[in-house]
Amino acid sequence: MRILYGIQGTGNGHLTRSIAMIESINRYDSDVEVDVLISGRQREDLAIEANEIIWREGATFVIKNGNVQLASTLLNFRPMTIIKDVGRLKVDRYDLIISDYEPIVTWAAEIRRKKAIGIGHQYAFYYDIPVQGGNFFSKKVMKYFAPAGKKVGLHWHHFNQPILPPIIDIKPASESEILENKVVVYLPFEDIEELTTSLRKIKDYDFYIYHPKLQNTDQGNIHKRTTSRLRFKEDLLSSKSVICNTGFELISECLTLGIRVLTKPVGKQIEQESNAVALSKMAYAKVVNKLVIAEIRNWLKGDDFVKISYPNTQESLTQWLLSGANQPVEEIADKLWAGVRVYR
Structure with missing residues (x-):
C-alpha cells in the first residue's frame, strides 16, 4: 500500500x-x-x-x-x-x-x-x-x-x-524529575522581549522561553531558547506550568502530563478563540485575553491542576x-x- x-x-x-x-x-x-x-x-x-x-x-x-x-x-x-x-x-x-x-x-x-x-x-x-x-x-x-x-x-x-x-505521543517524566518552579513559555506570536522583561520580575520561578527570534542564553531566572522540538519536549517534561497561546497540540500534551496551563488565544484566529472557550467550559486551563504580570504571578501560586488519561x-x-x-x-x-x- x-x-x-x-x-x-x-x-x-x-x-x-x-x-x-x-x-x-x-x-x-x-x-x-x-x-x-x-x-x-x-x-x-x-x-x-x-x-x-x-x-x-x-x-x-x-x-x-x-x-x-x-x-x-x-x-x-x-x-x-x-x-x-x-x-x-x-x-x-x-x-x-x-x-x-x-x-x-x-x-x-x-x-x-x-x-x-x-x-x-x-x-x-x-x-x-x-x-x-x-x-x-x-x-x-x-x-x-x-x-x-x-x-x-x-x-x-x-x-x-x-x-x-x-x-x-509523549511519556511523562518521573515525579523526581519535575521541578516545581520551572515554567515553560511558548508564545511565538507575541512580543517576546516585552514579556521577558516582565517575567524577570517573578524571581521565584525559572522561565524557559521558546521563540523563533531568541538565541540560547541564561540570565538569572530567564532561560531563552531558540525553537527546538527536541529540547522543548525535554523542558516540557520536567516543568510544572506552561504559558502559551491556545493551539491544540501543546495543550493536549499538557493535559496528558498534568501540567498547569495559562493560555492566551491569538486574536482574530477562530480556532484559538474557540479552543479558549472550550478550555474555559471544561475548566481545563486558565484563559486570559491579555498577559498581565500580576495575574501570571497569582496564577503561578495556585496548586490546581487537570490531568487527563487519553487512549x-x-x-x-x-x-x-x-x-x-x-x-x-x-x-x-x-x-x-x-x-x-x-x-x-
Missing part, C-alpha cells in the same frame, strides 16, 4: 501528531510506503519515517503581536503557486490519501475525485463544538481551506459529537485506516472516549 500524508506546517501541532500517526502506521505494517507533503513551513531536517518528503510553499496566516493580520495574509497569499502545486501533484498513484489540514493534498484529491481522509483538530469544527470569534470570511476559509471527503476531528472533549480524543488514538486510527476506513467513526469515538479519565 502507498500512502500520501499531507501536513500543514504552520506551528508544530500538525507536524507532531502527523509524525505520531506515521510512526504508528509504520509499526503496524512495515510494507506500507508513506510519502509526506509539507506546506506552510521552511524546509528543514525532520525525523519522519517517510519514503519521500515533498516541500511546498502552501499558505499560512500572518500573525503579529498576538493577532492575525488579515491584510498581510492576503498580500502574502499566492494562489497561482498553490494552483500549480495542486495540478502537478500525482495523487492517482496512491492507495490512501490523508491530510492534517494541508490544502494542496486535499484539493488535488478533490479535483481528481479521489477520497482524502482529513485527520486533525480543524476537522472537529465541522461538528457542533464550542465556537467563538471569526466572521463570515474566516469561517468559510476554515471550511474550504483543506476539505476532505471523510473528516476525523480531534478535541479535548467529545461534546456529544463523533470526534476523537487527541493524538498524543492511544493513533493506534485505533491506524487499524481503521489500513483495514479500509469503513467502520463508522462514531463507533471508534464511543470506544475511545469510554476509556478517558479526568483527574483534578
Whole structure:
C-alpha cells in the first residue's frame, strides 16, 4: 500500500501528531510506503519515517503581536503557486490519501475525485463544538481551506459529537524529575522581549522561553531558547506550568502530563478563540485575553491542576485506516472516549 500524508506546517501541532500517526502506521505494517507533503513551513531536517518528503510553499496566516493580520495574509497569499502545486501533484498513484489540514493534498484529491481522509483538530469544527470569534470570511476559509471527503476531528472533549480524543505521543517524566518552579513559555506570536522583561520580575520561578527570534542564553531566572522540538519536549517534561497561546497540540500534551496551563488565544484566529472557550467550559486551563504580570504571578501560586488519561488514538486510527476506513467513526469515538479519565 502507498500512502500520501499531507501536513500543514504552520506551528508544530500538525507536524507532531502527523509524525505520531506515521510512526504508528509504520509499526503496524512495515510494507506500507508513506510519502509526506509539507506546506506552510521552511524546509528543514525532520525525523519522519517517510519514503519521500515533498516541500511546498502552501499558505499560512500572518500573525503579529498576538493577532492575525488579515491584510498581510492576503498580500502574502499566492494562489497561482498553490494552483500549480495542486495540478502537478500525482495523487492517482496512491492507495490512501490523508491530510492534517494541508490544502494542496486535499484539493488535488478533490479535483481528481479521489477520497482524502482529513485527520486533525480543524476537522472537529465541522461538528457542533464550542465556537467563538471569526466572521463570515474566516469561517468559510476554515471550511474550504483543506476539505476532505471523510473528516476525523480531534478535541479535548467529545461534546456529544463523533470526534476523537487527541493524538498524543509523549511519556511523562518521573515525579523526581519535575521541578516545581520551572515554567515553560511558548508564545511565538507575541512580543517576546516585552514579556521577558516582565517575567524577570517573578524571581521565584525559572522561565524557559521558546521563540523563533531568541538565541540560547541564561540570565538569572530567564532561560531563552531558540525553537527546538527536541529540547522543548525535554523542558516540557520536567516543568510544572506552561504559558502559551491556545493551539491544540501543546495543550493536549499538557493535559496528558498534568501540567498547569495559562493560555492566551491569538486574536482574530477562530480556532484559538474557540479552543479558549472550550478550555474555559471544561475548566481545563486558565484563559486570559491579555498577559498581565500580576495575574501570571497569582496564577503561578495556585496548586490546581487537570490531568487527563487519553487512549492511544493513533493506534485505533491506524487499524481503521489500513483495514479500509469503513467502520463508522462514531463507533471508534464511543470506544475511545469510554476509556478517558479526568483527574483534578
